[in-house]
Structures are given as structure tokens and as C-alpha cells.
Amino acid sequence: MENEKSSLVDPCRLRIDYSTCVSCAACAAVCHTLALNMDALTLELEEQLCDNCSLCVYVCPTGSLYLLDDSLNAAS
Amino acid sequence: MIRPNAHSAVTENVDVAIVGCGIAGGLLAGRLARDGFRTVAFEKRPLIGVPVRCGEAAGSREEVSHFVPVDENWVVAELDAARMYAPNLTYVERQMPGFCLMLNRDGFDQALAAQAQTWGAEVRTYHEVKSLLWDDDRVCGVQVKNQADGRAYDVKARVVIGADGVETFVARWAKLSTHFKPRHIHSAVEYVLEDVDFPTSRLEIYVGKEHAPGGYAWVFPKGVNKANVGLGVHPTMAKDGTARDYLDRFVKKFYPRAKVGKLVAGGVSGSKPLKTMVGNGVLLVGEAGHQNNPLSGGGIMNALEGAEEAHKVLRDALEKDDLSKGFLQRYDKAWHRRNGHLIEKFAVLRQLFFKLDDEDINNVIAALNTLVGASPGRITDYAEVFKTAFKAVPGVLWKTRKVLW
Numbered sequence: 045m046e047n048e049k050s051s052l053v054d055p056c057r058l059r060i061d062y063s064t065c066v067s068c069a070a071c072a073a074v075c076h077t078l079a080l081n082m083d084a085l086t087l088e089l090e091e092q093l094c095d096n097c098s099l100c101v102y103v104c105p106t107g108s109l110y111l112l113d114d115s116l117n118a119a120s
Numbered sequence: 121m122i123r124p125n126a127h128s129a130v131t132e133n134v135d136v137a138i139v140g141c142g143i144a145g146g147l148l149a150g151r152l153a154r155d156g157f158r159t160v161a162f163e164k165r166p167l168i169g170v171p172v173r174c175g176e177a178a179g180s181r182e183e184v185s186h187f188v189p190v191d192e193n194w195v196v197a198e199l200d201a202a203r204m205y206a207p208n209l210t211y212v213e214r215q216m217p218g219f220c221l222m223l224n225r226d227g228f229d230q231a232l233a234a235q236a237q238t239w240g241a242e243v244r245t246y247h248e249v250k251s252l253l254w255d256d257d258r259v260c261g262v263q264v265k266n267q268a269d270g271r272a273y274d275v276k277a278r279v280v281i282g283a284d285g286v287e288t289f290v291a292r293w294a295k296l297s298t299h300f301k302p303r304h305i306h307s308a309v310e311y312v313l314e315d316v317d318f319p320t321s322r323l324e325i326y327v328g329k330e331h332a333p334g335g336y337a338w339v340f341p342k343g344v345n346k347a348n349v350g351l352g353v354h355p356t357m358a359k360d361g362t363a364r365d366y367l368d369r370f371v372k373k374f375y376p377r378a379k380v381g382k383l384v385a386g387g388v389s390g391s392k393p394l395k396t397m398v399g400n401g402v403l404l405v406g407e408a409g410h411q412n413n414p415l416s417g418g419g420i421m422n423a424l425e426g427a428e429e430a431h432k433v434l435r436d437a438l439e440k441d442d443l444s445k446g447f448l449q450r451y452d453k454a455w456h457r458r459n460g461h462l463i464e465k466f467a468v469l470r471q472l473f474f475k476l477d478d479e480d481i482n483n484v485i486a487a488l489n490t491l492v493g494a495s496p497g498r499i500t501d502y503a504e505v506f507k508t509a510f511k512a513v514p515g516v517l518w519k520t521r522k523v524l525w
Contacts, residue, residue, distance in 0.1 A: 068173055069388030070307055072287035076299040084164050084246060084267050102302050103355045105309040105385040107362035
């Protein structure tokens, strides 16, 4: 799949801070690759689908998502 | 997207498979089961309605009871007035006796699910729908995972309902919508505050860049000394931190001594209605179908009304055995007539609202106050309110030219 291909070039750098995440799924609503999804109660990340677009980082109401080495991948 | 799964131990056949048992899913499950259709609602959470992701302000007692008998166990307050604060903290207030019920959303969702079960629907909690089943270009069921034992199974359905909320996967699997663009979603967060003097029957709204850029902050009382205090911000306009940072500052400023309870958060759709909410064998309802109000973010009544319109069309479609997109599009039209046309207007107003700076909003509130003062209780239609507001902002046509033309 296209998304998987791009992740080979740019491995997933998205991280979830579970100490502040309240599983609201705002991030899942903006995730265009369906990499973020709510399990029954917690947020799950399918790393091979993530393309580090950082839209989820933008909308997270609690600031629980971040990209490692963010400076290299400024949000569009 | 997968074909019917050969690995599943069991394949069931139902008339209607509903993905998500919240407000819209719960009501629709009940109504269709009452008509005699075999209806199963799948809810991925172990307990219906938990965790709550909602401000919990609904319509009046009369409006809510049209859909489910009102039970005082999930009604926590009945509000009589609304007050809107400008950035300079002047306000306009409107008396509207009994206009809003404050709910315990978990109890409310559970009541709808219980009503559905009473009418013969089956509700399966802790069962997560993992994908749709397809027969050519037609959705013909769902693949489900029972989270309790890890077992996957297929359910063939004549129609699949996406009632899975703002992050809807059904809509995206069925190619009816895509992800939200950041400009079409609000980032919202809320605390349940206790031990402070709140007005018990009046909700309050605060607008302005300091408190909630591109959105508003709310104080929704939940009985004595308790309130939902939250705010929604536009993610691209919030320059000073996350929604939670804004809320922390808001609470510190207005309720420094409050006991901060549970944290609630969520994304709220601020988009226009979808072009279509239906496909062959699939239909969306509630926030999955972008049915909430893009200006206020409210969606409880819209979800109930959306489910009601969906029910009417689905009943006919199932009886005539025509679940094609062509037939189900009657639901698109019915929704547009009932609420969609308003939602389109609110989406434009949302864009206009973004163009106003704090000084403009101060002027608008002052003008509205003059209007209320001149004829108390007379403001009845949105048109007059917005006409007054529009006139109050100098250069408004220039500011909003890109939205209007």
C-alpha cells in the first residue's frame, strides 16, 4: 500500500503520552491514513500506516501527541 | 475493506447492523427493532456511554421526551437562561424558561440502549466492528471482533449504519467522507468543576481570543455547586498552547478555588453537511454524518433528529427491499429539509465568526444588548439577531468578503 511504502522512507515518529491522553479520539478524526484508532478504551497507533503528517498533534486537546525530532517535520 | 471472511467461525444474518451505540445508534436500533427488523447494535466500549465525551446540554424537556421518556436519573438540571460574555466581559442575557436540559450523557445513552433492547434490538457491548463486508459495490455486512474473547466473526446485514461518531471509520471505509481537515474540527476539552457557586439555571458562554480562539468557553451548570466548564478552540488559531492549556488558564481566572474533577475531551465537527450520507447498503447518522451544529458544536438533538429521519427512510427501504444508494438518498433530502439547510448556514456563520476580532465581538454584544433592552423577550429569530450583529461591526463586509463571495 502507498502508506506503507512511505513509512519505509519516513518511519513513524509519532508518540503518545498515555499519562495525559484521555482517549477522546480527536486525533483519529483527523488522521488521514487511519493509523490512529480507539480500541475499546485506549488509543492505538498502527505505526506502519502513520506518515508523520502531524495533523493529530495539532488537534490533540490535551497535548498528548508529539513527533520525535519535530524540527525536521514542521506541520504543513 | 475485505470480502466475507472464510476464517470466521460463525456468520449471522441480520436486517440492520449498527456500528456504535451512542445517541443516534441507540435510537435508530430501537425504532427499527420496534418495526420488526432484526437489528443488532455493536458498541466497542465495555459500557455504553462511558467515557463521556460531551458538554451534555440538550434541548428542552419536551423535545427530548419525543425520543425517550425523560428520567430524572439522567437529568441533572433544567436551564432557564443563557448569557454570552464578550471579551471585555460585558454580556447579553436571554431568558428562555426550560430551554435546555443538562444530562448525564452516560445515563442518557444507556437509557436509549435500554429502550432499544425493550423494543427487541440486540446491543452487543465490547464488540468492535473492524471492517465492512462488500459484495461488489454494495456493503453487505460487518466484520466484528468480540473484545472479551478475541473472537472475530462476520455479520451479514441488509444495511449497515455508521453511527460511530466524529472519528467515524464506517464513513471512511465506505468512501462517504474523509478525515477532518484541521480547519473543520474544533479541539474541545472540559472539566467537571465542583465546590464553587455556579448559577444553577443559567448557562454561560465566553467568546474572545484570550479564552477560546475560534471557539468559545462554556459553563453548563449541573445542579448545585457543580458545572461542566470547558472550551473549544480552532486548532489553527490557538497559538498559546493546547485546548487544555487554554482551559487551565480560564479556570484559574474565573474559578480559582474550584475543585477540578473529571477531564473530558474530544474533537467536534465544524464542517458543512456531507454531500451524501448514504451508499449502497450503508447509511450514516449523527456526528458520523456531520449532523451536528458547526457553530455551537451541539449535536445531541441533531443526532436524535437524524436517527428519526433515517428510521423513516430505512423502514420503507427494508420493506421494499431496496437498500440502494438511489433509494436511501431520500434520507439526504429529508435531513436537508429538517436540519441540513440550517447547518449549511451555521457553517457560513462559523466562517464569519472567525473573521471577527475581539473589538468586533464587543460591539456585537453591545448591539444585541440594545436590541434586548428595546424590546425584552422579543428576539425570536436568528435573522434579526444576525442582522443586528452584522450592523454592529464596522467594515464587516470587507472583512468577510472571502466568506460571502
